[in-house]
Amino acid sequence: MRDETMIAVDKVGNKIRFYDAGIKEMKVIDGPEPCVHELAMAPDRRTAYIPLYGDGIYSNNKNPNNKVLVIDLGRQEIADLIDLGQYVAPHGMAATRDGRLWVTCDIPNKLLCLDPATRTIEAVYDNPSKGGHLMEKLPDESKLYISAKEGALGAFDLTRRAYTTTVPLAAPGITSGNGSGSEGITSSPQGDRIIVCDNDTTSLRVIATAADKEIARVQLEPFVYTNRKRSRMAKVGFSRDGRQLVAVSYASALAWVIDANDLTDQTVIPVAKGPMGISFPPDGRSAIVTSHDSGLLTRIDLEQRRAVSAYDGGNGIEVMAWY
Secondary structure, eight states: OOSOEEEEEETTTTEEEEEETTOOEEEEEEOSSSOBOOOEEOTTSSEEEEEEEESSBTTBOSSEEEEEEEEETTTTEEEEEEEOTTOOOEEEEEEOTTSOEEEEETTTTEEEEEETTTTEEEEEEEOSSEEEEEEEEOTTSSEEEEEEEESOEEEEETTTTEEEEEEOOOOTTOOSSTTSSEEEEEEOTTSSEEEEEESSSOEEEEEETTTTEEEEEEEOSSOOOOOTTSOOOEEEEEOTTSSEEEEEETTTTEEEEEETTEEEEEEEEEOSSSEEEEEOOTTSSEEEEEETTTTEEEEEETTTTEEEEEEEOTTTEEEEEEO
């Protein structure tokens, strides 16, 4: 049976955790070096990739790492370690059907194309914006989108293997820090639009992927004032059936369930401090939100639009996926 296990990246504890469908912890692996952050699943769901980012966070990563863990999902074990050499602070990633792994490294501000089978870097590209941090691929694997902490959204054509355009998201007059870029990013199931959370007002920015143009902007309500010196870290994801969108805001301890066809139809749900990751269990009726600062996993019923239960979430999970 597929999608019966959840892998979770516990950044705070530097651990990789495995849960069953009832969110009962099955196994824990220690990160071999500082420090596990993001996650990419191979299309066949047999392998996962986890970057070792370093011992810090964006803009304060004093000892950046330069490796990617390869996880055998069947055995729930580390199968390999890929050294990226001079390319430090790997973070956002996407694995494609041709066996390649795409990785953005935010300190050198590069996009890497890796062949995990040979542990080699095939190509290196300059990111067009400062702080390339999170990545999303379209379902047909025609493009990658890289959100940048301090700059425009980048669109990368996987056939041409080149950045083709950028989509400006900065607030007027803001050139660095919060307000100059974006964070969470997700593709619609059809791939016709990308939803990106800006880091100015935590608005949902809707990008039409055919033209790579912004076509709508919807504020998450209520707007919560937060310290502009600290990341807002909003993330977003579509439910399995594509009918709902779930958003979380790390800085405000809020989650939202949103009608995917009407982004103004929002229900706000308070959750534990520091929500960051979103996953959708195989029941098709709920979402799991991880609170990075609280070591908690909260289940949200998508139809009732409310939190219905909570589970231990290790030290502080950043991201999760089912297989």
